[in-house]
Amino acid sequence: MKFFIDTANLDQIREAHDLGILDGVTTNPSLMAKEGISGEDNINRHYLEICRIVDGDVSAEVISTDYEGMIREGEKLAGLHPNIVVKIPMIRDGVKAIRHLNSKGIKTNCTLVFSAGQAILAAKAGATYVSPFIGRLDDVSTDGVELIAQIAEIYSTYNFQTQVLAASIRHTMHIVQCAEVGADVVTCPLEPILGLLKHPLTDIGLARFLADHNKLSDNK
Numbered sequence: 001m002k003f004f005i006d007t008a009n010l011d012q013i014r015e016a017h018d019l020g021i022l023d024g025v026t027t028n029p030s031l032m033a034k035e036g037i038s039g040e041d042n043i044n045r046h047y048l049e050i051c052r053i054v055d056g057d058v059s060a061e062v063i064s065t066d067y068e069g070m071i072r073e074g075e076k077l078a079g080l081h082p083n084i085v086v087k088i089p090m091i092r093d094g095v096k097a098i099r100h101l102n103s104k105g106i107k108t109n110c111t112l113v114f115s116a117g118q119a120i121l122a123a124k125a126g127a128t129y130v131s132p133f134i135g136r137l138d139d140v141s142t143d144g145v146e147l148i149a150q151i152a153e154i155y156s157t158y159n160f161q162t163q164v165l166a167a168s169i170r171h172t173m174h175i176v177q178c179a180e181v182g183a184d185v186v187t188c189p190l191e192p193i194l195g196l197l198k199h200p201l202t203d204i205g206l207a208r209f210l211a212d213h214n215k216l217s218d219n220k
């Protein structure tokens with residue numbers, strides 16, 4: 001299972017990269033705005049900065065919602081760097097845009113997916129990734145992890161090549177649950193990734209090992 005970080009914050013991207021487990025990055029317009037990045041040139045420069053840190057797929061989202069606009073933006077974004085994946089919303093023109101970009105060899109990430117039906121359409125259109133938003137489903141008392149399992153099963157039955165990228169991850173347990181049900185990728189903020197490290201028995205065990213080692217060294 002691949003690990004992507006879901007942020008446009010360069011320090012957090014560097015920190016996750018330094019851990020040695022980072023496979024890529026996802027961003028969206030809200031995450032770019034959170035970092036205060038606006039204007040096409042600044043946004044494009046920021047994507048390039050991210051691509052310099054991480055040697056893996058970097059999702060860059062289009063702002064247009066019409067077919068021509070998405071194609072125009074998508075082709076421009078893809079031209080920035082070979083690792084850019086064009087993020088396209090799951091809307092009617094988006095499906096058409098994914099099909100077109102796929103035929104041009106441009107990688108896509110179909111975003112804002114909340115149902116298995118939408119995921120089937122994304123795969124039929126040839127999306128490289130499909131992004132079901134599990135946290136936002138949980139927020140409205142619908143089981144987000146269950147959707148990941150459903151999509152993974154359908155894709156495996158029909159041998160769809162689209163990778164299931166579990167998005168909108170809110171906590172560490174989401175990552176473990178997505179791994180259990182066969183997500184190809186999880187994208188999450190830094191905190192849930194670091195949460196995977198934590199276990200009190202690890203801390204207690206390490207403290208004991210070091211204390212025992214030091215006792216012997218003190219006696220010498």
Ligand code: E4P
Pocket residue numbers: 006026027028111131133135136167168169187
């Ligand atoms: C990533 O591709 C999504 O845009 C992101 O995970 C959404 O997360 P949120 O629901 O926490 O905003």
